[in-house]
Amino acid sequence: MTVPPPSTRRVGTETSKTRGALLDSTEQLMLEEGYAGVTYRRVAAKAGVTAGLVQYYFPTLDDLFIALLERRSHSNLDKFARVLEANDGRPLRAIWEYSRDETTAALMVEFMALGNHRKAIRAEIAAVGERSHKAQLEAIEKMAGRFKVDGMVVPPSAVLFLLQSIPKIMLMEGELGRTSGHKETLALVDDFLARIEPQTRKPLARRRTSA
Amino acid sequence: MTVPPPSTRRVGTETSKTRGALLDSTEQLMLEEGYAGVTYRRVAAKAGVTAGLVQYYFPTLDDLFIALLERRSHSNLDKFARVLEANDGRPLRAIWEYSRDETTAALMVEFMALGNHRKAIRAEIAAVGERSHKAQLEAIEKMAGRFKVDGMVVPPSAVLFLLQSIPKIMLMEGELGRTSGHKETLALVDDFLARIEPQTRKPLARRRTSA
DNA sequence: GTCTATACGGCGATAGAC
DNA sequence: GTCTATCGCCGTATAGAC
Numbered sequence: 001m002t003v004p005p006p007s008t009r010r011v012g013t014e015t016s017k018t019r020g021a022l023l024d025s026t027e028q029l030m031l032e033e034g035y036a037g038v039t040y041r042r043v044a045a046k047a048g049v050t051a052g053l054v055q056y057y058f059p060t061l062d063d064l065f066i067a068l069l070e071r072r073s074h075s076n077l078d079k080f081a082r083v084l085e086a087n088d089g090r091p092l093r094a095i096w097e098y099s100r101d102e103t104t105a106a107l108m109v110e111f112m113a114l115g116n117h118r119k120a121i122r123a124e125i126a127a128v129g130e131r132s133h134k135a136q137l138e139a140i141e142k143m144a145g146r147f148k149v150d151g152m153v154v155p156p157s158a159v160l161f162l163l164q165s166i167p168k169i170m171l172m173e174g175e176l177g178r179t180s181g182h183k184e185t186l187a188l189v190d191d192f193l194a195r196i197e198p199q200t201r202k203p204l205a206r207r208r209t210s211a
Numbered sequence: 212m213t214v215p216p217p218s219t220r221r222v223g224t225e226t227s228k229t230r231g232a233l234l235d236s237t238e239q240l241m242l243e244e245g246y247a248g249v250t251y252r253r254v255a256a257k258a259g260v261t262a263g264l265v266q267y268y269f270p271t272l273d274d275l276f277i278a279l280l281e282r283r284s285h286s287n288l289d290k291f292a293r294v295l296e297a298n299d300g301r302p303l304r305a306i307w308e309y310s311r312d313e314t315t316a317a318l319m320v321e322f323m324a325l326g327n328h329r330k331a332i333r334a335e336i337a338a339v340g341e342r343s344h345k346a347q348l349e350a351i352e353k354m355a356g357r358f359k360v361d362g363m364v365v366p367p368s369a370v371l372f373l374l375q376s377i378p379k380i381m382l383m384e385g386e387l388g389r390t391s392g393h394k395e396t397l398a399l400v401d402d403f404l405a406r407i408e409p410q411t412r413k414p415l416a417r418r419r420t421s422a
Numbered sequence: 423g424t425c426t427a428t429a430c431g432g433c434g435a436t437a438g439a440c
Numbered sequence: 441g442t443c444t445a446t447c448g449c450c451g452t453a454t455a456g457a458c
Contacts, residue, residue: 034328037328113324115387116386117248122387122388126388126389129389130389137391149360149361150362151361152399155399157392158395158396158398161391161395161396165376165380169379172327176333180372181371184366184368184369185372185373188369191363
């Protein structure tokens with residue numbers, strides 16, 4: 001059988017120190033100039049190596065992006081676990097705080113934009129999003145099945161969607177110079193969170209109308 | 212004085228039939244393959260002309276994108292005016308319906324992603340967004356200054372932000388294969404709209420729990 | 423005013439030398 | 441593990457034909 005040669009291309013080891021440094025350079029480039037600023041030649045220049053070496057570790061640019069996303073995903077899950085612990089009993093507040101982290105959000109927004117046009121990366125983005133979503137939904141469902149606001153039933157999945165999405169879209173708009181309604185929406189979410197996850201132990205405690 | 216020759220480059224007229232056809236091809240390419248799929252050579256191939264001719268009308272790719280965005284912006288404003296008229300007395304419902312238009316949203320999402328990495332286009336995106344935002348805020352403020360839900364003040368700008376943003380982020384996530392919480396959030400918004408903009412003339416009328 | 427031909431450097435990617 | 445040579449596609453610029 002004339003099997004199509006299963007790619008004899010050599011690839012660097014995953015534990016290589018160089019490899020990690022290349023991922024660092026890539027992440028930096030991505031935050032500074034967006035994913036379009038990530039080229040073999042520029043990653044190489046930033047890390048002080050040749051472009052060919054970058055290609056040795058990451059045969060295609062998709063390989064590079066996927067490796068970076070994978071690394072970030074794990075540190076993100078760790079970070080969320082820490083924020084959750086710091087906000088014991090208030091998972092929504094934890095999700096909100098975590099989602100508002102600028103660096104993390106900026107990178108994920110970059111990856112979302114990237115995934116929109118790179119089929120190979122889409123699956124990885126989806127997997128990372130699924131992991132994150134699962135962790136956060138678990139945190140929510142531990143506390144209550146459903147919230148109600150003025151008689152309207154608010155399912156946890158909708159709350160999670162909004163808490164995750166609002167900071168992302170604000171970040172995108174902000175990068176374009178548009179901030180209309182941002183301040184007001186942030187305040188609204190804060191009010192909402194204070195209402196269903198009051199600081200004190202008393203459920204539905206009334207907050208002073210501060211600020 | 213050795214003035215740098217002020218660019219003697221010739222450009223096609225704005226009323227050219229060819230020019231319009233090139234914009235059509237560009238818009239199609241953008242919807243099919245994203246902005247990254249837009250190249251001189253591919254636009255030319257789609258329109259059945261040479262790449263050089265595309266450059267004659269649009270000296271740089273930014274010129275091409277900006278011209279397309281400008282054209283879309285005007286037809287979008289027209290469309291919103293029509294939807295507003297069809298939903299007389301319910302501007303929020305009109306904004307929601309308009310924002311959920313798939314083609315329009317997909318193009319604007321594409322442009323937002325594009326603007327993130329192309330400085331020259333950012334200003335144009337901001338201007339277009341500003342025009343759209345102004346028209347929609349005007350429509351809202353004609354009806355009421357502020358809404359209240361369960362005692363929480365909901366400023367019009369926050370409502371507008373959410374009504375505009377939610378369909379966009381759902382579109383982005385949907386393209387990545389993620390739809391968690393979408394259905395529930397859409398239902399939530401519908402409930403909210405039904406509450407503050409009831410179908411009948413009676414304020415705060417209760418809707419039947421259909422579907 | 424419309425359109426074509428050609429050239430240049432940067433890019434992702436491949437194959438193979440040290 | 442590291443690096444060079446090479447290929448084809450890209451945006452862009454320019455000179456010139458109809």
